[in-house]
Amino acid sequence: MREPDSGLAARIQQETPISLDTSIACPPDEVLALVGPSGSGKSTVLRCIAGLNRPTRGRIVCRGEVWLDTEKGVRVAPRHRRVGMVFQSYALFPHLTAIENVMEALGDRSRATRRGEARRLLDLVHLAGLEERKPGALSGGQQQRVAVARALARDPEVLLLDEPFSAVDKATRQKLYRELAELRQKLRMPVVLVTHDLDEAILLADRLCILHRGRTLQEGAPFEILARPASVDVARLIDLRNVFEGRVIEHRASAGITRVSWGPYVLEAKYQPAFAEGETVAWAIQTAKVILHRRDRPSRGDRENPIGGGVEEFIPLGETASVAMKVDGIPELPLFMSIPLHVAARNRIALGERVTVSLLAEGIHLMPPDTGAGGA
Amino acid sequence: MDWSAFGLSLELAAWTVALLLPVGIVVGRFLAWRRFRGKGFVEAALALPLVLPPTVLGYYVLVILGDNSPIGRAYETLVGQSLVFTFQGLLVASVIVNLPFAIQPTQRAFEAVPIEVREAAACCGMSQWRILWRIELPLAWRGVLTAIVLTFAHTIGEFGVVLMVGGNIPGETKTIAIAIYDRVQALDNAAAGLMSAVLLIISLTAIGLAFAATSSIGRRNA
Numbered sequence: 001m002r003e004p005d006s007g008l009a010a011r012i013q014q015e016t017p018i019s020l021d022t023s024i025a026c027p028p029d030e031v032l033a034l035v036g037p038s039g040s041g042k043s044t045v046l047r048c049i050a051g052l053n054r055p056t057r058g059r060i061v062c063r064g065e066v067w068l069d070t071e072k073g074v075r076v077a078p079r080h081r082r083v084g085m086v087f088q089s090y091a092l093f094p095h096l097t098a099i100e101n102v103m104e105a106l107g108d109r110s111r112a113t114r115r116g117e118a119r120r121l122l123d124l125v126h127l128a129g130l131e132e133r134k135p136g137a138l139s140g141g142q143q144q145r146v147a148v149a150r151a152l153a154r155d156p157e158v159l160l161l162d163e164p165f166s167a168v169d170k171a172t173r174q175k176l177y178r179e180l181a182e183l184r185q186k187l188r189m190p191v192v193l194v195t196h197d198l199d200e201a202i203l204l205a206d207r208l209c210i211l212h213r214g215r216t217l218q219e220g221a222p223f224e225i226l227a228r229p230a231s232v233d234v235a236r237l238i239d240l241r242n243v244f245e246g247r248v249i250e251h252r253a254s255a256g257i258t259r260v261s262w263g264p265y266v267l268e269a270k271y272q273p274a275f276a277e278g279e280t281v282a283w284a285i286q287t288a289k290v291i292l293h294r295r296d297r298p299s300r301g302d303r304e305n306p307i308g309g310g311v312e313e314f315i316p317l318g319e320t321a322s323v324a325m326k327v328d329g330i331p332e333l334p335l336f337m338s339i340p341l342h343v344a345a346r347n348r349i350a351l352g353e354r355v356t357v358s359l360l361a362e363g364i365h366l367m368p369p370d371t372g373a374g375g376a
Numbered sequence: 377m378d379w380s381a382f383g384l385s386l387e388l389a390a391w392t393v394a395l396l397l398p399v400g401i402v403v404g405r406f407l408a409w410r411r412f413r414g415k416g417f418v419e420a421a422l423a424l425p426l427v428l429p430p431t432v433l434g435y436y437v438l439v440i441l442g443d444n445s446p447i448g449r450a451y452e453t454l455v456g457q458s459l460v461f462t463f464q465g466l467l468v469a470s471v472i473v474n475l476p477f478a479i480q481p482t483q484r485a486f487e488a489v490p491i492e493v494r495e496a497a498a499c500c501g502m503s504q505w506r507i508l509w510r511i512e513l514p515l516a517w518r519g520v521l522t523a524i525v526l527t528f529a530h531t532i533g534e535f536g537v538v539l540m541v542g543g544n545i546p547g548e549t550k551t552i553a554i555a556i557y558d559r560v561q562a563l564d565n566a567a568a569g570l571m572s573a574v575l576l577i578i579s580l581t582a583i584g585l586a587f588a589a590t591s592s593i594g595r596r597n598a
Contacts, residue, residue: 052495052498052499078495078498078499079498079499079501079502079503080501082501083499085495085499087492087495087496089492091490091493091496092493092496093497093510093511094493094515104500104502104510150500151499153500
């Protein structure tokens with residue numbers, strides 16, 4: 001059964017063993033990252049696409065080919081779906097050499113043809129010279145490269161990567177990131193990456209799909225999700241620390257602002273008319289959009305949502321410091337910001353010191369109020 | 377030395393292994409990876425020959441395959457001869473007795489093949505047959521070899537069931553274990569001693585070869 005090629009589209013529903021009700025789409029040439037905590041169902045989605053799990057209801061179409069349509073009783077076996085799958089544990093065949101591992105995925109062609117093609121693929125993943133080694137004699141990073149070469153051997157219509165970087169050390173991981181970024185320039189297929197590491201997803205993916213408890217909470221470009229999470233649950237999952245409650249006072253379309261009350265303050269946020277005046281909302285701001293005022297030289301920008309308070313926590317993290325301030329009049333939740341260490345030193349930031357900051361209006365993002373149903 | 381009994385034992389052991397090897401692989405593989413209602417009962421039934429006295433087992437085989445049983449009658453109608461007290465009857469009994477020796481080691485070996493490795497093989501587009509041949513059997517090889525050796529050695533040494541089902545017909549059902557018993561009864565200790573020594577050497581060699589082969593395979597795969 002063929003349909004027009006629109007990359008990969010999957011709608012998956014099931015109740016057991018893990019509840020899933022989600023849809024994903026990944027055009028050719030795009031990397032989609034499924035991000036979520038353990039148990040969110042992200043690996044199960046990948047396994048359903050590969051045909052290793054059978055969802056109760058669903059439809060999976062890849063490059064115009066219907067792989068699953070429960071309504072019409074279509075269920076293509078895993079070996080007939082042209083997927084390239086890289087497992088979390090790599091799942092290499094331990095008794096075969098690197099080149100033999102790749103050759104097994106090259107179908108029924110002659111041995112010499114398969115050997116030549118496998119050699120080319122191992123070259124592509126920078127493994128030339130290690131062809132005759134068995135997986136046990138390869139490092140974690142090298143095993144991952146063999147797994148990628150084997151996944152590409154089938155000339156797959158979609159590449160599925162299940163937490164492929166979780167089993168290697170940090171230095172190797174950085175190297176493999178670069179290699180994957182380089183590799184995808186050469187590939188013309190949808191790539192679905194499963195990861196619990198948001199930074200990894202932002203680095204490698206064109207779009208993110210945030211999964212939680214088997215449901216898609218939000219899908220979009222990384223910067224879009226980071227700046228504008230759709231809900232408090234998403235904000236928590238992407239580790240947005242500044243999430244507060246407020247109330248919409250008024251919209252001023254002409255000035256492009258929405259005024260929001262927050263405790264004793266009235267904040268000016270960018271214009272967000274989706275929320276009615278008087279409505280209670282949750283609002284969030286990224287730590288980078290909280291700007292510290294310089295003690296020695298006040299600027300015009302200081303007038304933008306000025307907030308005062310005392311430093312409650314000061315944690316140097318490499319070249320930057322994570323600072324939590326207890327906001328005057330709002331004792332419950334601290335406001336977090338991230339500032340370079342030299343700026344902290346120049347402004348004599350220390351525990352108990354008073355500071356003033358500006359909340360950038362364009363960084364204040366409104367969301368429906370937290371219902372308490374989620375929670376990461 | 378009763379060479380005819382010795383030859384018959386080897387023939388019986390070879391046929392038993394030949395028939396049980398595919399059964400062990402198919403059933404062992406099935407039990408290793410499938411979950412179904414009543415699996416525990418099936419596994420217990422297949423392990424029964426390990427704990428049941430050979431005479432009890434032999435008795436039931438005799439009842440089931442005997443001339444008065446439906447199976448015995450059907451066989452006689454088809455082949456024209458009785459199943460009990462023949463080599464064929466002995467072979468059927470031997471296959472039943474050796475089921476746990478053929479199935480359990482293969483089942484354990486298939487259980488040890490990581491599920492992700494099999495899934496990866498399917499994602500590589502390999503057929504079921506190719507996955508079995510290229511991936512599963514090479515990884516489960518030690519268990520299969522153990523099954524072959526145990527079945528072979530156990531068949532050569534089997535006494536109770538053979539006596540119950542086959543009797544003691546020279547050239548037809550008189551195996552080396554029966555011949556040893558026969559010689560001891562006739563107070564021919566020299567012949568009994570020689571045959572016992574041959575049986576001991578064969579068993580020891582078979583088990584020793586299996587151990588050596590599996591441990592060297594283990595080292596190579598490590």
